[in-house]
Amino acid sequence: MKVLKFVLIGVVLFFIIFPLFMMTKYSISDRESIVTGGEYPEPFLPFKPTLEMFGALWSRSDFLKAGLTSLWVGLFAVAFSLLLGAPTAYALARFKIPGVAILLFLLLSVRLFPDISAVIPVAELLLSRPFSLLPPVVLVGLAHTLLALPYTVYIAKGVFESIPKDLEEQAFVLGAAKSRTFFKILTPLALPGLGAAAIYTFFLSWNEFIFAYFLTFQGTETTLPVYLLRILSWSPQKNFISAISLLICIPVIIFTFLVQRYMREGLTAGAVK
Amino acid sequence: MPGSIKISSLLSRLKSNFFTIGFFIPAFLYLFSFFVIILIFLLKFSFSGDIPLVHLLSVDEFKAALWRSFWFMGIGTPLQLVVGLLLALLIQQSYKGVGMVRSLFMIPIAIPALVTAIIIDLLFSYPFGPINDLLLGRHGFFPQIITLPVNWSGSEFLSLVLAVLGKTWRDMPISMLILLAGLQSIELEQYEAAKTMGARSWQQFKYLTLPLLTPAILTILILRSIENWKEFVFPFVLAPAYPLLGVLIERLYHVEQNPALAASVALALVILIALTTLVFTSIAKMVREYLVKV
Numbered sequence: 197m198k199v200l201k202f203v204l205i206g207v208v209l210f211f212i213i214f215p216l217f218m219m220t221k222y223s224i225s226d227r228e229s230i231v232t233g234g235e236y237p238e239p240f241l242p243f244k245p246t247l248e249m250f251g252a253l254w255s256r257s258d259f260l261k262a263g264l265t266s267l268w269v270g271l272f273a274v275a276f277s278l279l280l281g282a283p284t285a286y287a288l289a290r291f292k293i294p295g296v297a298i299l300l301f302l303l304l305s306v307r308l309f310p311d312i313s314a315v316i317p318v319a320e321l322l323l324s325r326p327f328s329l330l331p332p333v334v335l336v337g338l339a340h341t342l343l344a345l346p347y348t349v350y351i352a353k354g355v356f357e358s359i360p361k362d363l364e365e366q367a368f369v370l371g372a373a374k375s376r377t378f379f380k381i382l383t384p385l386a387l388p389g390l391g392a393a394a395i396y397t398f399f400l401s402w403n404e405f406i407f408a409y410f411l412t413f414q415g416t417e418t419t420l421p422v423y424l425l426r427i428l429s430w431s432p433q434k435n436f437i438s439a440i441s442l443l444i445c446i447p448v449i450i451f452t453f454l455v456q457r458y459m460r461e462g463l464t465a466g467a468v469k
Numbered sequence: 470m471p472g473s474i475k476i477s478s479l480l481s482r483l484k485s486n487f488f489t490i491g492f493f494i495p496a497f498l499y500l501f502s503f504f505v506i507i508l509i510f511l512l513k514f515s516f517s518g519d520i521p522l523v524h525l526l527s528v529d530e531f532k533a534a535l536w537r538s539f540w541f542m543g544i545g546t547p548l549q550l551v552v553g554l555l556l557a558l559l560i561q562q563s564y565k566g567v568g569m570v571r572s573l574f575m576i577p578i579a580i581p582a583l584v585t586a587i588i589i590d591l592l593f594s595y596p597f598g599p600i601n602d603l604l605l606g607r608h609g610f611f612p613q614i615i616t617l618p619v620n621w622s623g624s625e626f627l628s629l630v631l632a633v634l635g636k637t638w639r640d641m642p643i644s645m646l647i648l649l650a651g652l653q654s655i656e657l658e659q660y661e662a663a664k665t666m667g668a669r670s671w672q673q674f675k676y677l678t679l680p681l682l683t684p685a686i687l688t689i690l691i692l693r694s695i696e697n698w699k700e701f702v703f704p705f706v707l708a709p710a711y712p713l714l715g716v717l718i719e720r721l722y723h724v725e726q727n728p729a730l731a732a733s734v735a736l737a738l739v740i741l742i743a744l745t746t747l748v749f750t751s752i753a754k755m756v757r758e759y760l761v762k763v
Contacts (some may be wrong), residue, residue, distance in 0.1 A: 197670065205570060212576055215588045218599060222591065237607035238599055284496035291489040306504040310699030310742065312715040313735035314588070315723055317510035318503070342503055345496055350574060357682050374488045405582040405702055413723060421583045425706075434591050441584045452579035453572060 217260070219445075222438035223249055249439035258439065262423035265333055269408070269419055270401040272337030274394045277348040283391060285352030286378060290361070304346050311343075311365045311406045318342070319410040332417045336465050344397040351396065355389030356382065366369040395455060420444050514732035518533070522733045531734060534717040535741075538630060541704070541713055542697040542745075545633045549693045552637055553644025560645075561652045578642040585639045586706035589631055593621040628708035633701040640696065643688050645758070651675065651685025683760060687753040691746060698742050714738050 222230065223241040232238055253259050285305075293299060297299045306314070321327065357380060367377040405421045412418040418426070424440050515522040560571045577585070593600050596618040606613025620626045655678065663673050679686075686718050701715035712720055714734060721731035 201559065201628050204555070208556060208559065208575055209570070212573060214587070215574070215592065215638070216580070218592060219584075219588050232597055237602040238597070255639065280496040280499055283492040284494075287489050288494040293493065299497065302501050302504070305501045306507065307741075309504075309507055310695075310715070310735075310738055311513065312699055312701045312718050314507050316718065316728060316731050316735050319722075320510060320728060321506060321685040342500070345500055347494055378492075405581070405583045410719075410722075421581055424583060424587065428587065428706075434594075434689075437587060437591065441587060443578055444584055448579045448581070449576065454577060 216445075219438045219441055222434045223442045225435045225438075227433075235305055245318075248428070249435050250443075253443070259423065262418055262420050263443075265417055266402055266419040266421075268333045269336045269340060270398040272334060273340035273344055273401040274397045276341040277335060277345045277397050278390060278394060280354075281345050281348035281393070282352050282383075282386070283378075286356050286382065288349070289350050289353050289356035303349060306342060315339075315410045318332055318407065319413075322411060331416050332412050335411050336419065337401070337407050338402045339403040339411060340397070340404055343404065343407070344400050347400075348393045348397060351393040352386070352390055355386045355393075359385050392455070395451060399451060402444075402448060455463075509734050511736040514729045515736045517729065522736055525733055525737055528730075529738075530712075530717060534712050534714045534734075535737075537625075537704075537711060538698060538714040541629060541633060541700065542694055543634055545697040545700075546690060546693045548633065549637050549640060549644050549697075550689050552641050553648050553689060554682075554686075556645040557648035557652055561649060574645060575642045577639050580638055580639065582702040583706065586632075586703050588637050589635045589638075589733055590622075590706060593631055595622065600707045617711065622707065625708070625711045628711060629704065632700075632707045634702040635707060636697065636700055639703075640693075644693065647689055647692075648682065648685050651682045655681045668688075676720070679688045680760060683756060687749070687756065688757075691753070694745050694749060695742050699738060714741075 206234050221240070221242060223243045224247060226244040226246050228244070229239055229242040287293065288296065288300070309336075318339055322338065327335065363381055363385070364377050367381050368374075372380070402419075403421065405425075408419040409425065412422055420440070422445065424437070424444065427437065427440065485653045556574055560574060560701055592598060595601065600621075601618040602608060603611050604614045605616075605618060620629065621631055659677060659681075659742050660673060663677055668676065699715060700713065701719070704711075705716050705719065709716065715738070718734050718738070721727050721734060
């Protein structure tokens with residue numbers, strides 16, 4: 197039984213790692229290892245590993261531009277969803293609001309539409325005046341805010357609920373206004389927790405394809421996933437596609453590992469009293 | 470006058486809660502106005518285009534896409550359940566290195582769906598690709614299974630199978646986590662009792678784990694069927710010649726420049742998802758009642 201279990205773990209790990217291994221392998225492959233002409237099978241390790249694809253990408257202005265666009269869209273989505281979401285989360289965590297269940301449902305309601313259905317109206321709206329006058333980075337950022345905001349509110353609500361209410365009461369006794377308490381006392385305390393929401397939003401935006409694709413369909417300025425898809429239409433070499441794919445994945449994989457550890461520590465920290 | 474008293478008391482309440490409302494409103498307004506805009510747009514276009522929603526079933530493209538989406542959902546959902554359950558069972562008990570295995574099992578969700586689809590496309594490329602090389606027996610260690618390379622993206626069946634596999638690979642951590650939470654909520658004493666009464670591990674699984682896991686399984690079925698209905702990226706990259714509903718929406722909007730018809734299909738997709746959820750929820754209710762009786 198135990199042996200079977202470890203064999204199964206091995207098999208599953210193989211299926212998880214294999215595609216990623218192949219992507220990494222292709223990205224450092226030399227020409228002979230990918231253009232075989234059918235004379236010999238593709239080797240599982242490149243004949244002459246090379247980093248030339250990464251060098252080539254580093255000097256491509258369109259790739260760097262797409263990387264910067266992705267970065268700015270992500271940062272914009274983070275800023276906008278925290279700015280809108282944190283106050284709402286605070287209000288939900290602290291004040292008694294009549295009909296709060298209905299309000300929460302309405303907050304989530306926009307996510308009831310499948311992305312591919314919602315994107316048609318959103319594209320029709322944002323790609324017509326006056327919105328179309330805004331730069332594409334802002335338009336995609338607004339769409340990603342729409343996707344991330346419900347989760348931001350949900351995470352931030354938990355963060356504010358974990359901060360003792362006494363702090364605010366003391367501030368109130370000392371004569372601080374509600375808004376001052378929020379910005380001067382609560383926000384600094386909530387920052388680490390809000391950071392988790394920010395990271396979540398950023399990588400949602402970094403990975404997002406559908407809205408970015410529809411909103412930048414005709415423009416030259418676009419995010420990395422859409423850039424990757426556009427590259428495909430030139431039928432480029434496998435090593436070129438794989439190098440871009442790898443560069444998109446690396447930050448997300450690193451952060452997933454980091455955040456996981458942080459999450460587990462968070463789960464166990466308060467477990468024993 | 471009672472009316473004016475009402476209004477003035479309402480106004481004073483508004484005034485005293487000004488801070489709460491001011492804090493609450495921005496995100497609420499943003500999300501809710503988009504909800505209203507999307508809903509109105511979809512409804513308006515679905516009933517005003519040259520082919521309104523009610524006549525969609527007479528469009529051959531739509532029927533074909535509906536049928537493919539149905540199979541995609543019908544095969545993908547149980548597959549994702551089984552894979553998720555397998556993964557959850559493998560990391561349920563603690564052993565040395567379980568944390569590492571769990572972290573590794575989480576990797577697929579970190580990979581963007583588009584990248585996953587493109588890697589699968591590379592692996593199954595035709596005529597010379599790693600998988601074709603393998604199946605042709607060109608590597609010494611693997612037996613020859615086929616004599617001619619398979620053109621995966623040229624076959625409706627095979628390209629949609631690849632799309633289902635890609636979706637399953639990418640999303641397995643989600644099903645795994647939900648089922649893991651379900652497994653860990655089963656108390657150890659129940660297994661102890663079963664063991665004392667002489668139940669073997671298969672019997673424990675069949676008579677204890679599965680029934681107690683039913684709520685988690687039903688949750689997975691509902692969430693996964695929604696997710697599979699609305700899938701876009703995997704079939705878009707791996708089976709562009711055989712559109713599912715999502716891919717059809719994109720094609721109608723970008724290639725055929727027909728936003729009204731695209732919106733009709735988009736609304737049809739919303740309705741299908743609502744109906745599926747309704748069916749699964751009522752099945753879930755029946756199953757729960759049945760289990761309580763037993």
